[in-house]
Amino acid sequence: MPGIPLGVLDLVPIPSGSTAAEALRGSVDLARQTERFGYVRYWFTEHHLNPGVAGTSPAVVLALTASATSTIRIGSGAVQLGHRTALSTVEEFGLLDAVHPGRIDLGLGRSAGGPPARRAGAEPPVAYTTANGLRIPKPFSFAHLRDHPRIALQQRLLQLPGATAQEYSEQVGDVLALLRGEYRSPDGVEAHAVPGEGAEVQVWVLGSSAGVSAETAGANGLRFAANYHVSPASVLEAAEAYRAAFKPSAGPGGLDRPHLTVSADVVVAPDDAEARELATGYAPWVHSIRSGEGAIPFPSPEEARALTRGWTAEHHELVADRVETQFAGSPATVADQLEQLRDATGADELLITTITHGHADRVRSYRLLAGEWARRGHLRW
Secondary structure, X not given: OOOOOEEEEEOOEOEOOOOHHHHHHHHHHHHHHHHHHXXXXXXXXXXXXXXXXXXXXXXXXXXXXXXXXXXXXXXEOOEEHHHOOHHHHHHHHHHHHHHOOOOEEEEEEOXXXXXXXXXXXXXOOOOEEOOOXXXXXXXXXXXXXXXXXXXXXXXXXXOOOOOOOOOHHHHHHHHHHHHHOOOEOOOOOEOOOOOOOOOXXXXXXXXXXXXXXXXHHHHOOOEEEEEOOOOHHHHHHXXXXXXXXXXXXXXXXXXXXXXXXXXXXXXXXXXXXXXXXXXXXXXXXXXXXXXXXXXXXXXXXXXXXXXXXXXXXXXXXXXXXXXXXXXXXXXXXXXXXXXXXXXXXXXXXXXXXXXXXXXXXXXXXXXXXXXXXXXXXXXXX
């Protein structure tokens, strides 16, 4: 199955001892480099109130990055519609498309940054390995975060007083209608977003489970991104639900068949041992997110060992599914694992997210992976 493109998913992580400004400069540099390496798209996530993540506004960061690159697609992975309106989203991305036509991806997310909703019975009850060797871990429960004070504060600060989020599938429909120039209010009044209407943006929906996001993407004939790196237990169900719901779409950018990208957390180095050393900070970093405190600045290997010294079984359990499914190794080792992910999910693309303490190590990871992926005939480098 040749010709599987690679994309980049960037949180704009802040390494310990660094600053948000330095992290932003690093991300712009990484976008330039990965464009040269042959990656096809570069997406920015949206996160709030995290001391170790500077990617709070995808539209702003991708505007800076689009101006520093020339061919790679630039987009959001994803803007969170839970605290936005369809109109503000279409107008923002319409502005970007007006300056960088044909290069902008509008990735839509459902939450406002809180823990994802779960559908009962949608995930396997135990860990297992697929026929081709892909690890599917035991599902992780986000229940302990639903009433966490930081999550509640984040919702309060992002949402206007008294406002309620629009139903997600309806909001995605409004986004599409505004882009196509077909929006009508319930009483028949037209609305035209300028810029925005007719924009050449590529619309994606991102999702972590076999729920409303996968179904909305499929029902509207949109591209779908399934999050193996965030919720590895439910990636197969998410992909299946998307395909089951898919209906061909007409008009500009319409699809006649499903199109799926799947994310993976990756660290590549010349050999497995060095890659595992560079990935040492991943467990305490994930723990800071899963515990509710917010992502800490990404620690060095030495700092990570100090942070995890004395961890209990409960500490390890909190991050086990993410640590077990991170692909850290040599180019050949990681490419083998990515091929397993591709084959198990039937992905048309793969979306790579890499965090290391050192910027040069991060750039090298993407370069080494691109070289191996090209050697296997998946990527023209």
